[in-house]
Amino acid sequence: xxxxxxxxxxxxxxxxxxxxxxxxNISYGMWQRIxxxxxxxxxGLATANEMRADGLAAFSEQHNLVRSTPVGATLASILxxxxxxxxxxxxxxxxIERPVRSRPERExxxxxxxxxxxxxxxxxxxxxxxxQPQPCSIDNTILFGVFPCQKDD
Amino acid sequence: xxxxxxxELEDLRTNGVPVGGITRPVHMTLMGDYSFTTxxxxxxxxxxxxxxxxxSCIGRxxxxxxxxxxxxxxxxxxxxxxxxxxxxxxxxxxxxxxxLHASGPLATMADPPVVSTTxxxxxxxxxxxxxxxxxxIPLHITLGVSPWMLFLxxxxxxxDSGAARAQEYAVALTPTLRRDVGVxxxxxxxxxxx
Numbered sequence: 001x002x003x004x005x006x007x008x009x010x011x012x013x014x015x016x017x018x019x020x021x022x023x024x025n026i027s028y029g030m031w032q033r034i035x036x037x038x039x040x041x042x043x044g045l046a047t048a049n050e051m052r053a054d055g056l057a058a059f060s061e062q063h064n065l066v067r068s069t070p071v072g073a074t075l076a077s078i079l080x081x082x083x084x085x086x087x088x089x090x091x092x093x094x095x096i097e098r099p100v101r102s103r104p105e106r107e108x109x110x111x112x113x114x115x116x117x118x119x120x121x122x123x124x125x126x127x128x129x130x131x132q133p134q135p136c137s138i139d140n141t142i143l144f145g146v147f148p149c150q151k152d153d
Numbered sequence: 154x155x156x157x158x159x160x161e162l163e164d165l166r167t168n169g170v171p172v173g174g175i176t177r178p179v180h181m182t183l184m185g186d187y188s189f190t191t192x193x194x195x196x197x198x199x200x201x202x203x204x205x206x207x208x209s210c211i212g213r214x215x216x217x218x219x220x221x222x223x224x225x226x227x228x229x230x231x232x233x234x235x236x237x238x239x240x241x242x243x244x245x246x247x248x249x250x251x252x253l254h255a256s257g258p259l260a261t262m263a264d265p266p267v268v269s270t271t272x273x274x275x276x277x278x279x280x281x282x283x284x285x286x287x288x289x290i291p292l293h294i295t296l297g298v299s300p301w302m303l304f305l306x307x308x309x310x311x312x313d314s315g316a317a318r319a320q321e322y323a324v325a326l327t328p329t330l331r332r333d334v335g336v337x338x339x340x341x342x343x344x345x346x347x
Contacts, residue, residue, distance in 0.1 A: 069157065074158055078165060079161060079164060079165050079168075079170070082170050083171055086171065090173050095172065103180060106177050106178070107178050107180040108177050109179075109180050109182070110166075110181045110182070111181070111182045111183075111184055112181055113185040113288075114185040114186070116186065123189075127162075144158065145157070
């Protein structure tokens, strides 16, 4: 039985579904079960194989590409990621000018930082663009490095 | 691990970022816990003689040290906290400062300079951040400001009425803090520090 109107979900691009899938840490198996529950091919949701292919394509783009090192994983190009965020903000009309007293005009404000935590202790390095609404929200920051801790304290 | 991305962040700050087809300058601030920011800044850490990276609550800059700091009157120092922003540092000035750290006289000195000169900044900075561009940890904001304000009060009396009057003021401040504000004496070298 189909309980959710499929027309709206059919209009969702596969990339958007991939982003939802990654952001919510959903496994391919779980995605398949959700898709079957919502009516299978009638649901409008992409199949796990389509999601897998789109995920691989997305992760190989320059601004998403991750390199692994002996001490952790970082984005291959922080600059490309920052540029992609700016392009996205402009495209969504979410870019906000935030002038700072005594600073030159039209500067883009970025905040760079690090946080330690998690079930297995690790350092997460982030870059936040301040020129947007809610710049400190996790969804609005660029996670560009994860480094496992040597000690779990 | 910071070396992995410090250069790329420096490139981002140096080259700017395109917005709507136009490349615009980037102003970057540093935030994080104490351990991280001291590592990035080349500071020796909490157990050293000048543990406070943000202000002069603990170790005040002597006149001799101020003379060593290039353009101190314009830029202040990292220990001036928010007062360091008399004039915003330009990117060129930050790059010149980084170059001085990398190839200046400090690296070739036979004996390391005394801690009152280095203020516990003992390693090469990964990136140069002016003090006004470092986000202070919240505990520092709540704990660090109080003694600074008391020092400022004593300085104001010294400036207005002379050193002797300032000393009287400082002595009178002690019982006020103890009785009216409720500040507890702290153990200090076998006695108590009020």
